[in-house]
Amino acid sequence: MDIGVKGRRAIVCGGSKGISRAAARRLSLEGAKVVLVARTPETLAETARSIMEESGVAVEYFATDLTLPSGRDALLDAYPATDILVANAGVPQTSLQYKDLTPDVWNWWMEAHFHSAMGLIYAYAPGMCERAFGRIVNISVSFIKFPQVSVGHSHAARLALAGAIASLVREIAPHNVTINSVLPGLINTDALHEAIRGMAEERGVSFETVEAELRSSNAANRIADPQEAGDLIAMLCAKQIGFMTGQNIVSDGGAYQGIF
Template identity: 30%
Template sequence: MNPAFEGRHAVVTGAARGIGAEIARTLAAQGARIGLLGRDRAALERVRETLPGGGHGVAAADVADPASVAAAFEALRTDCGPVAILVNNAGQAESAPFMKTSVELWQRMLAVNLTGSFLCAQAALPDMLDAGRGRIVNIASTAGQKGYAYVAAYSAAKHGVIGLTRSLALELARKGITVNAVCPGYTDTDILRASVANVVGKTGRSEADALAEFAGVNPQRRIVQPAEVADAVRWLCGEAAASVTGQSISVAGGEVQ
């Protein structure tokens, strides 16, 4: 157990799979009580069964809906206590050429990736302000640092997450609360697997060739693993990172420098 985490309530959004589930397991292993938040309650329950320790909570919610977020945080407080750590991981990626990007797709990307982070931060902050300490980590993307073709809506939303991170970090700098972003490159998740399938379907290329193309963006020529992202989050939530705030930390093999 790590004294910096033991007994502290860490809410992880988008926790049912991929990076979110790995973050939940990593923080639970440090002794935190995990509030698992996502759309699929059954999937969240399956993740809870894999977490070490006890006292973990589950709440189903749409992070883009204010009433849903408020109800979820109230339920998680009842189960796990005041929120000490928030990891805004919930996100969605859809691709389309810019001129074929509908208003609906645009709004959907902003709602899930950006508005969700805003709403969850507002829901968690009262507990942190009362305690005089806290950690917020927003899972952004290298797409929020440099942009990619054919994902203008997603990239704009993730750029917004980084802007939110920087502004909120300054506002909270004297409150004992740090706010940072972790920016993974292409990571071994359902989102990447869907992107690979999309390339295969549209081009007829093999799955191996499509995956190699994504890996080639990384100077290390590899796909990032969820555990690598989770460990960056763990460090940012610990005491050793108390002076680190307002930063966007790339986990991408040198893709962004």
């Protein structure tokens, strides 16, 4: 199926690795003019080269830190308009006890997961509305549906973003501009491997033991390939997905057992 993104600019944040890289790959294979955004120029360059070799479509990249206002401003100066935005600050999940959550820590996580996305959404959405096409996909995490211990700082910022998006979508939907969020569960990324190593070290068990426990935590009994989430993100950018907006779509192999 032609998803209608050929020739459209797609800015993919956190695009050098993991889920965002997979989304960028799929969008490029569909003919979109992808711009990868992340912190490390060397990783970005290698990712851009790899995707471009496969898709045959030029891939650009821009190195900046989207958790900083100055980093977001730099991106907006370089690319003031886009048709597609995949919002993702590229910040790995970190466990923190409640006693460690000082005001500065709360503020940093709000900057990373709330302001980083909303700053770009508010900057790009007006142009999308003027051109009567826009697809924004935010990458969140499935755990905001069932919050976990020691990651309240991350959940709070992501839930604030979900609330803000739920209000904003009603203003821009008449202009064929949508915002949806993908809430992935266990995805085979460097960030997950790092988290598993940390859990294994803390408990004094092997990496394989923790990995097996995590696999069994969902009905599919596996850890997903990043491309599974990347393809879902690309599909939400399709011209055909104009009537779905403001949704938080869980992709976690059945780990979340709620109905809504």
